[in-house]
Amino acid sequence: LIEIPEILIVNAAQIIKPLVDPPKDRKLDILKGAALAIKGGVIAALGDQGEILSRFQIGPSTQVIEATGKVVTPGFVDSHTHPIFCGNRVDEFEMRLRGKSYQEIAQAGGGIRSSVRGLREASKAELIEHALPRLDRFLTYGTTTLEAKSGYGLSIEDEIKSLEVIRELNGRHPIDLIPTFLGAHEIPDEYRSNRQRYIELVTREMIPRVVDEGLAEFCDVFCEEGVFSIEESRRILRAAKEAGLKLKIHADQLHPTGGAELAAELGAISADHLEWISERGIQRLAEVGVVATLLPGSVFFLGMDRYPPARSLLEAAVPVALATDFNPGSCMTESMPMILTLAAIQMRMSPEEVLWAATAGGAQAVDRKGELGTIAVGKKADLVIWDVPDYREIPYHFGVNLVHTVIKSGKIVYPRSR
Ligand SMILES: [Zn+2]
Numbered sequence: 001l002i003e004i005p006e007i008l009i010v011n012a013a014q015i016i017k018p019l020v021d022p023p024k025d026r027k028l029d030i031l032k033g034a035a036l037a038i039k040g041g042v043i044a045a046l047g048d049q050g051e052i053l054s055r056f057q058i059g060p061s062t063q064v065i066e067a068t069g070k071v072v073t074p075g076f077v078d079s080h081t082h083p084i085f086c087g088n089r090v091d092e093f094e095m096r097l098r099g100k101s102y103q104e105i106a107q108a109g110g111g112i113r114s115s116v117r118g119l120r121e122a123s124k125a126e127l128i129e130h131a132l133p134r135l136d137r138f139l140t141y142g143t144t145t146l147e148a149k150s151g152y153g154l155s156i157e158d159e160i161k162s163l164e165v166i167r168e169l170n171g172r173h174p175i176d177l178i179p180t181f182l183g184a185h186e187i188p189d190e191y192r193s194n195r196q197r198y199i200e201l202v203t204r205e206m207i208p209r210v211v212d213e214g215l216a217e218f219c220d221v222f223c224e225e226g227v228f229s230i231e232e233s234r235r236i237l238r239a240a241k242e243a244g245l246k247l248k249i250h251a252d253q254l255h256p257t258g259g260a261e262l263a264a265e266l267g268a269i270s271a272d273h274l275e276w277i278s279e280r281g282i283q284r285l286a287e288v289g290v291v292a293t294l295l296p297g298s299v300f301f302l303g304m305d306r307y308p309p310a311r312s313l314l315e316a317a318v319p320v321a322l323a324t325d326f327n328p329g330s331c332m333t334e335s336m337p338m339i340l341t342l343a344a345i346q347m348r349m350s351p352e353e354v355l356w357a358a359t360a361g362g363a364q365a366v367d368r369k370g371e372l373g374t375i376a377v378g379k380k381a382d383l384v385i386w387d388v389p390d391y392r393e394i395p396y397h398f399g400v401n402l403v404h405t406v407i408k409s410g411k412i413v414y415p416r417s418r
Contacts, residue, residue, distance in 0.1 A: 004059035005037040005044060006410055007381070008052075012036065012067040013389040015046060018074060018360035020370045024317060027356035030391075036072060038381040041410030045377060063412065069389045070404055073355065075144025075382035076336040077362030077373045080248075080272050080293050082149050082182075082327035083134050084127055084162045086118040089328045102302055102330060103226070103254075111329055112152065112186040119152040119162065127165045128172075134326070135173045137334040139414050142403050144382040146175050147323070147366050149220060151182030154198075156206055159183050163215035174413040178366050180248060181207070181216035184228050184236045199232055203239035211243045217367075218269070220248040223259040230258050237266050246367055252276040253298075264288040270321065270365040274308040275299060282309070286316045291365040294357070295325035296342040302330050310347035321361035322354060341398035351392035381410040 015036060017029040036046040037056045045052050058064060092110050096102065105111050119127070138146060148169075150162035163179055170177040183202045191198035210216050219240030223233040237247050246269050251259025253273035260281030263271035271277075271285060272293040285292055294308045313320050322343050325331040333339075340354040349357070363373030372382065385405040386394060394402060406414035 002057045003037075003039065003044070003055060005039045005056050005062055007038040007063045007065065007407065007412070008056060008058060009036040009065045009067050009072060009385065010049060010053075012072045012385075013069055014071045014391055015375060016071060016073045016355065016391050017375045018356045018373060020360060020374055022356065022360075027352045027360075028391075036375075036383075038407070038410045041381060043375060043377055043379050043381050046375065065385060065405060067385055071386040071388055071391045071394075072375070073142075073384050073386065073391060073394075074359040074373050074375055075384050075406065075408065076142050076358045077145045077366060077368070078138065078143045078323050078326070078336055079147045079270065079321050079362040079365035080295060080323035080325050081146055082151060082325070083131055083146070084119070084148065084150065084165050085115045085152050085328050086122040086127060086130055087328075088332070089114060092329065093332075096303065113189060115152040115328055116154050116186070116188060120155070120158050124161055124165055124168070127162070128168060131165065131169055132173065134334060135169060135175050138326075139175055139406055139408075140403065141335045141337055141401060142384040142406060143334070143336055144175060144384075144406065144408050145362070145366070145368075145372055146177050147180055147218070148177045149180040149182040149185075150216075151185030151220075154183065154186060154188035156201070156209060159206055160209065160213070160215065163210060167215065174408040174411070178218070179216045180218040180220050181210045181240070181245065182220045182222070183207075184221040184233070186222065186227060199235060202236055207240050207243050207245070211245065217246060218248050219245040220250065222250040223257060223262065224250065224253055225255045225257060230262055233259070234262060234266070237262075237268070241266060248272060252278075252281065260285055260290075263290050269367050272323075273298070274313075275304075275306050277309065277313075282312055282316050282318060285313070285318045289319065291319045291321050291361065293321040293323050293365050294343065294347065295323055295331065296346055297333055297339050298325045298331040300342055300346070301332065307346045310343065310349050314349070314353065319361060319364050320349075320353070320357045321365040322357040323362060323365070337394055337402065338398065340395040344395040351395050354395050355391055381407055383407040
């Protein structure tokens, strides 16, 4: 029986298949000179070109992509972003360049709290209008799935508004968005003198409402000195878990607080940042199988020099994901390739490790292990074709966009004209 595919990719220099359960020393399978057929939005076949061409016929509606000298990878799964905000924080960027620290700016009313003021004033339509070009940029740089957090609302109404915006964007844009409730991102100004009351608002009112309306899959907390303590984070995350949400934690970013140990204790899906993770924290993540989501873009953008200990995490067999941490204050980039380069240079991760961490690792960090971030028959066709013949050139050739074509759910979504 001859089948007619919707898309046929031929003569690919490399098709990169991240392994779902990789051994410690090997993360990818590489097919050379191979072909890949897409039918019904999923990968119908891949491998030896002769076999694929004998099974599939090019029909009038088949789009043939000539991939000579090009690499095919899964689309990136960017598992940590804050994309719902209004305007930007370029003034603070300049203040930092003049010597003010991120924490000094935050204490003067800037930082997350300035984004909160902007978000509260914005309508849903305005927030969507601001977010859509950002999603386009993510797609342009090869991201096909995005975890998206609320967390600039910090009131019931404004957190719900942010999550509704994420839901609407998910329906309107080719990128799939996975929503995370981050009501515990900061204590809002009006609760500065009564933080316990704000924590009660999060646990007793926001979480039940978010769950009732099915607006989030994950709950996250910014566990950090001066933000939410370990004990406060535990209270919030326990309430979220009891209500049926999966857990993520901003852990050990600026100080060693024991956030990674808390992630393991609560069975979180991921612990994120981890610049100051302890030896014990690394062991606990390995024991429980919590994904370590590393965000080197925020270390770079804050002008700091302490990167997360990627080598120790990999050595301990902790699953490592890489994500942008896209947000207006501490990491203003939608580019996963930039993050791969930073991870390679600053954390000594190999090209193989960074590619795995941005695809299969990201999928594991959003609880989609084996479902996203790999290339296999029957999986959704979320693919990127790169203008390079060797995947190692993706982190190597930095600061430029090497993406040739992005395919999402079996459709070419970038460039738009194809
Ligand atoms: Zn973050």
